[in-house]
Amino acid sequence: MFRNQYDTDVTTWSPAGRLFQVEYAMEAVKQGSAAIGLRSKTHVVLACVNKANSELSSHQKKIFKVDDHIGVAIAGLTADGRVLSRYMRSECINYSFTYESPLPIGRLVVQLADKAQVCTQRSWKRPYGVGLLVAGLDESGAHLYYNCPSGNYFEYQAFAIGSRSQAAKTYLERRFETFQNSSREDLIKDALFAIRETLQGEKLKSSICTVTVLGVGEPFHILDQETVQGLINAFEMAGEEAPAADQGAAGEEGAAGEEGAAAEEGAATEEGAATEEGAAPMEI
Amino acid sequence: MNLMDSTHSNPMSLCSQADSQRTLYPYVTGTSVIGVKYKDGILMAADMGGSYGSTLRYKSVERMKPIGKHSLLGASGEISDFQEILRYLDELILYDNMWDDGNSLGPKEVHSYLTRVMYNRRNKFNPLWNSLVLGGVKNGQKYLGTVSMIGVHFEDNHVATGFGNHLARPILRDEWHEDLSFEDGVKLLEKCMRVLLYRDRSAVNKLQIAKITEEGVTISQPYSLKTFWGFSAFQNPTVGAEGSW
Numbered sequence: 430m431f432r433n434q435y436d437t438d439v440t441t442w443s444p445a446g447r448l449f450q451v452e453y454a455m456e457a458v459k460q461g462s463a464a465i466g467l468r469s470k471t472h473v474v475l476a477c478v479n480k481a482n483s484e485l486s487s488h489q490k491k492i493f494k495v496d497d498h499i500g501v502a503i504a505g506l507t508a509d510g511r512v513l514s515r516y517m518r519s520e521c522i523n524y525s526f527t528y529e530s531p532l533p534i535g536r537l538v539v540q541l542a543d544k545a546q547v548c549t550q551r552s553w554k555r556p557y558g559v560g561l562l563v564a565g566l567d568e569s570g571a572h573l574y575y576n577c578p579s580g581n582y583f584e585y586q587a588f589a590i591g592s593r594s595q596a597a598k599t600y601l602e603r604r605f606e607t608f609q610n611s612s613r614e615d616l617i618k619d620a621l622f623a624i625r626e627t628l629q630g631e632k633l634k635s636s637i638c639t640v641t642v643l644g645v646g647e648p649f650h651i652l653d654q655e656t657v658q659g660l661i662n663a664f665e666m667a668g669e670e671a672p673a674a675d676q677g678a679a680g681e682e683g684a685a686g687e688e689g690a691a692a693e694e695g696a697a698t699e700e701g702a703a704t705e706e707g708a709a710p711m712e713i
Numbered sequence: 714m715n716l717m718d719s720t721h722s723n724p725m726s727l728c729s730q731a732d733s734q735r736t737l738y739p740y741v742t743g744t745s746v747i748g749v750k751y752k753d754g755i756l757m758a759a760d761m762g763g764s765y766g767s768t769l770r771y772k773s774v775e776r777m778k779p780i781g782k783h784s785l786l787g788a789s790g791e792i793s794d795f796q797e798i799l800r801y802l803d804e805l806i807l808y809d810n811m812w813d814d815g816n817s818l819g820p821k822e823v824h825s826y827l828t829r830v831m832y833n834r835r836n837k838f839n840p841l842w843n844s845l846v847l848g849g850v851k852n853g854q855k856y857l858g859t860v861s862m863i864g865v866h867f868e869d870n871h872v873a874t875g876f877g878n879h880l881a882r883p884i885l886r887d888e889w890h891e892d893l894s895f896e897d898g899v900k901l902l903e904k905c906m907r908v909l910l911y912r913d914r915s916a917v918n919k920l921q922i923a924k925i926t927e928e929g930v931t932i933s934q935p936y937s938l939k940t941f942w943g944f945s946a947f948q949n950p951t952v953g954a955e956g957s958w
Binding site: 526527528529530533535536539568569 | 812814815816817818819821822824825826829
């Protein structure tokens with residue numbers, strides 16, 4: 430993307446029918462550190478890479494609990510993300526108060542999208558520079574949505590945003606058809622693998638990532654570092670390159686070790702079989 | 714949606730000219746509503762009377778209405794306020810349907826919403842002069858609750874408003890049980906309505922029974938209860954105290 434004479438205002442169209450300021454806002458999302466989400470029929474997992482400015486500082490919070498049944502992971506301008514999270518929390522709590530019932534996630538993402546759209550049509554505003562992966566439950570089960578600075582939103586089986594997210598997306602594209610019926614544990618494992626893809630060789634440790642789970646009967650919560658490190662150790666011990674194609678395994682953290690061993694043999698055949706999939710999830 | 718309109722611009726909301734803008738007393742009122750949970754859902758009964766003070770003026774007032782797909786609302790108290798509540802709920806259900814997303818407001822949500830409305834109006838000293846019974850079934854879950862004009866709200870297996878609390882609830886406490894059949898439920902409600910007919914001066918002998926199940930709402934055609942007045946004590950009623958006074 431190069432500078433041009435139509436990119437100063439969000440209220441100026443280009444002759445090709447583009448709003449460059451909105452597109453530049455979406456670039457900001459691509460610069461943020463990676464966040465990924467995946468869902469099954471009953472659970473949604475959000476995970477993100479924690480980048481700290483320097484060794485001396487703490488890392489930024491990128492995953493927020495919005496309500497017991499909704500969580501959001503952000504990538505881009507985290508300040509904008511915090512403001513939108515506060516809006517989402519406010520909407521959820523007001524709905525809960527009036528109706529004594531959780532706000533259906535489908536409605537929250539529409540409200541969020543409409544809020545983002547306003548900023549693409551006012552000369553005195555700028556678009557939010559943050560992409561949101563919203564995980565939540567409603568009457569029809571578990572859902573994962575991606576909200577763009579443009580005001581668009583899409584539902585996904587699995588998605589990744591932020592820097593080096595393409596590597597994670599490639600991994601998720603290979604595996605996404607199994608997610609719908611995945612167990613909770615397999616879903617978390619897949620999330621960790623996807624995160625590892627974005628690290629491009631850097632060692633995956635629980636100190637540089639955050640993993641959160643939400644499910645039917647399981648309120649949104651962040652997995653503690655010990656649990657995450659335990660899961661990482663379990664599959665790394667077995668030297669897994671990619672998980673097995675079998676979905677029967679209902680691993681607890683203890684059982685993950687034996688899954689890892691079985692997966693090693695499965696991995697080689699898996700690579701061969703996977704390439705013929707080619708089916709891509711919904712893209713923007 | 715602007716529910717609370719007239720009084721908020723005037724700070725002296727309790728006195729002088731502002732009084733013409735708030736409810737002081739009811740005019741046309743309905744009497745008791747009774748609701749019970751039964752095997753397949755909720756049964757509700759209410760007569761069709763609209764009293765104008767002590768005059769039994771209107772005799773075809775429908776005091777129970779379906780709300781959305783999953784709820785049934787019965788009201789006692791000021792009929793015009795009930796009609797206002799129906800307008801609010803109509804708008805609420807309309808917006809809910811407009812989302813067109815497979816989610817819908819169930820009886821619990823409608824009950825909570827009504828509680829908020831009633832309590833907010835009470836806080837502004839401009840109540841909707843009603844006692845409401847809200848029943849429904851959603852995803853197999855039965856729900857029965859009540860809200861009063863001051864915002865008191867609760868759920869129970871059987872509820873009633875007004876005189877029903879004093880005359881019908883004791884009968885229900887003794888005779889209600891889990892998983893009543895439809896026939897038994899109707900018999901129980903009729904027993905309560907008959908007592909109310911005998912003892913409540915604002916009751917009229919024309920009632921409807923409404924049922925709500927997972928399938929939907931059915932409100933019966935109006936009918937009347939058989940009564941018996943042939944007690945021997947009613948022959949020569951003044952035999953113990955002759956003379957007029």
